Amino acid sequence: MIIPAIILSLVFASVGFLVTKNNARYILSGYNTMSAQQRELVDIDGYLRFFKQFHLFLGISVLILVIGISLFNTNFAAVILGIYPLPAYCYFVLKGDRYFPEINNRKIWTKVTVGILFLTMCGVGYLFFNGFKNSEILLEGNNLGEAGGFAFED
Template sequence: MLTAAIVLSVTFVLLGFLVTPGNAKYLLSGYNMMSESDRAKIDIASYLRFFTRFHIFLGISLFIGFWIINRFNSNWATAFMVLYPLLAYVYMVARGSKFYRGTSGQRSATYVVMAILVVAGVAIGSMFFASMKNSQIFLAPNELEIKGIYGMKIARDDVTYFAVTDSLPDISSRASGFAGGEFSKGAFKTDDGRIVKLYINKKIPSLPVY
């Protein structure tokens, strides 16, 4: 995850320098869809100075925050890496609206964008909270059930083979699941092309479920 944090941080810093007054009408989201009369209502030079400072600070603070939190808890560090930029963009949208001398409709659009970002943050935060909990295994007379996010049920009649192993298969990619912090859950693709289900807490010795 440290590599992902570095890449994300560098991307934000570079983004701050990517947009200039000369190319803003092509690259700046929202601004590139405006008419010339609406663009004239924006102090684009001042806004881009704010835009650059914001992204430089976001990139640096994201890496520092992730590095500090990761020393204590890798789960919270992963959640921070995803949620912090979303919440930061809520501030950017709110602060950026001050550079536009527009209509009440524009202010309403700003509130809508902010609300969407907040809702997305809450939804992603809830997903992280659910994913970073140990799965529970229940053995019933006719089935085995793994409860929790990406849980599953296996009927007794469907079990044709099982083996106890002290190692994981070589994983090439995640098919449909969650991998972050100490947890890996869901469907993963092995190097030899198989799709396997894994329920792993890296801090607690456990067995993979095939």
């Protein structure tokens, strides 16, 4: 569990350094599709500062949380590794929106993005916790089956 946490933490932290003012117009989602006039309205310096701080914090906090929790329960550490970045990115999208002007219903798309992230978080959480359930296998006579499921006959 520690190695995936280290790799994911390095990816998150490095993303903060990859996007700069010089390459933002090519790789920064949303900003890359704006016209030159719209880009002038964006506080790109403030946004890139926030972008870098967020990704550094996310990388460090993922590593600390997963290592700390894995000392007690590795299954819960795996859940944290899979789910924690999703609400963090909800925060990132909501707070990062203030650096961009109101262009083409941006506020609505911000809410849609946060909604999709929230639904994804719920789905991933359901899959994790459903995967941790104990399976019951019943053997009755010549039938082998799962409790509450179908019986397989010989």
